[in-house]
Amino acid sequence: LFCDKNGGKRGKMYINTNHKTHFQGRRCEFTACCQNIMEYGMETVRSLKVECGVWVGFEHSTFNGQQFILEKGDYPCWEAWSGNNAYRIERMMSFRPIYSATHSDCRMMLFECENMTGRQWEVCNDYPSLQAMGWCNNEVGSIQVMSGAWVCYQYPGYRGYQYIMECDCHGGEYRHYREYGCHAQTPQIQSICRIQH
Amino acid sequence: LFCDKNGGKRGKMYINTNHKTHFQGRRCEFTACCQNIMEYGMETVRSLKVECGVWVGFEHSTFNGQQFILEKGDYPCWEAWSGNNAYRIERMMSFRPIYSATHSDCRMMLFECENMTGRQWEVCNDYPSLQAMGWCNNEVGSIQVMSGAWVCYQYPGYRGYQYIMECDCHGGEYRHYREYGCHAQTPQIQSICRIQH
Numbered sequence: 001l002f003c004d005k006n007g008g009k010r011g012k013m014y015i016n017t018n019h020k021t022h023f024q025g026r027r028c029e030f031t032a033c034c035q036n037i038m039e040y041g042m043e044t045v046r047s048l049k050v051e052c053g054v055w056v057g058f059e060h061s062t063f064n065g066q067q068f069i070l071e072k073g074d075y076p077c078w079e080a081w082s083g084n085n086a087y088r089i090e091r092m093m094s095f096r097p098i099y100s101a102t103h104s105d106c107r108m109m110l111f112e113c114e115n116m117t118g119r120q121w122e123v124c125n126d127y128p129s130l131q132a133m134g135w136c137n138n139e140v141g142s143i144q145v146m147s148g149a150w151v152c153y154q155y156p157g158y159r160g161y162q163y164i165m166e167c168d169c170h171g172g173e174y175r176h177y178r179e180y181g182c183h184a185q186t187p188q189i190q191s192i193c194r195i196q197h
Numbered sequence: 198l199f200c201d202k203n204g205g206k207r208g209k210m211y212i213n214t215n216h217k218t219h220f221q222g223r224r225c226e227f228t229a230c231c232q233n234i235m236e237y238g239m240e241t242v243r244s245l246k247v248e249c250g251v252w253v254g255f256e257h258s259t260f261n262g263q264q265f266i267l268e269k270g271d272y273p274c275w276e277a278w279s280g281n282n283a284y285r286i287e288r289m290m291s292f293r294p295i296y297s298a299t300h301s302d303c304r305m306m307l308f309e310c311e312n313m314t315g316r317q318w319e320v321c322n323d324y325p326s327l328q329a330m331g332w333c334n335n336e337v338g339s340i341q342v343m344s345g346a347w348v349c350y351q352y353p354g355y356r357g358y359q360y361i362m363e364c365d366c367h368g369g370e371y372r373h374y375r376e377y378g379c380h381a382q383t384p385q386i387q388s389i390c391r392i393q394h
Contacts, residue, residue: 050326050353052329054329069325069354070353070354071325071326071329071353071354071388072326072328072329072353073326073327073328073329073335073352073353073354073387073388074335074352074353074387075352075353079352079356079357080351080352080353080356080357081352081354081356082356126323126390128266128268128390128392128393129247129268129269129270130270131269131270132249132251132268132269132270132394138270138271151354154277155270155271155272155277155278156247156267156268156269156270156271156272156277157266157267157268157270157278157348157355158354158355158390159276159277159278159279160276160277190270190271191268191270193323193325193355195325196325197329
């Protein structure tokens with residue numbers, strides 16, 4: 001399987017399973033999305049290496065549940081990709097490359113209220129604390145991604161639940177916090193980070 | 198207590214304790230470093246709000262043990278500031294403002310080997326994956342911070358152990374991974390992030 005969208009950029013990722021961390025156990029190579037690792041005879045992912053591209057992992061099959069951004073590098077255990085310790089289910093069942101990650105241009109509009117209403121702020125940079133930059137509170141009501149792809153985080157400093165926001169998903173529109181991800185329970189977003197190739 | 202170094206910039210932080218999360222229990226305001234919260238009659242920190250400035254929290258008293266970067270915003274529970282789930286000790290006993298955080302200029306030299314030897318790379322930006330930018334492996338042998346303050350993370354995407362690196366600590370020199378923090382057990386560093394005011 002090869003993914004050759006987006007100007008020839010390719011992703012490649014290795015995953016390991018068999019209840020073993022630190023790159024032990026059976027190993028599989030992926031170069032395109034995987035909607036259910038059980039189709040490859042695996043129960044879950046225990047460690048992984050991203051060789052190229054940027055990926056998003058999901059708690060459940062068919063790209064559902066908690067989201068985990070996966071940048072190039074080594075992830076020897078579940079803790080390495082999860083930003084949320086409270087809800088500790090060590091499961092990653094599906095994943096896909098992020099094609100809209102770009103190096104040059106990331107733009108996103110944050111809105112105070114749902115349906116793109118209330119105060120708004122156009123961002124084009126990483127912010128470990130939105131409130132430090134003058135954002136009104138610890139919530140973002142709705143989001144329009146104009147270009148690129150982003151990770152929005154529940155807590156400051158890129159902690160807590162992760163929501164991957166892409167210009168080429170839903171037309172870049174996230175009109176209510178329930179559209180941030182099926183695991184989103186509040187509009188709480190306190191830091192944001194561009195996904196860059 | 199007021200901290201008025203660094204051109205009048207002030208930090209302010211509230212902490213809550215009494216075994217209650219989500220900003221319940223007794224509340225204390227801090228505007229300068231605290232080397233042991235037991236001096237304030239508290240056993241540990243259960244939730245906190247950073248009102249201004251950037252702070253670093255420590256697992257143990259007198260600024261020892263695991264480090265936690267604390268940007269402006271709300272931290273309702275331990276999971277909100279910890280990036281490391283594996284070593285799950287819910288303790289924060291001391292903290293201090295980071296005075297060398299700057300908006301304009303952050304520069305740091307990464308070295309492949311200890312004592313500032315081997316391949317080197319001068320960085321002045323955030324990198325969620327050093328390896329995606331061409332860094333040779335998942336380790337950094339030593340570090341020279343020329344200006345500003347940084348967080349170095351064990352895993353890609355700002356996950357895992359956090360090491361706060363400041364130009365005004367140790368003259369900005371971190372010659373061996375044991376100087377990254379007293380909890381550092383390997384030279385593994387896979388993402389870096391500027392600390393900005």
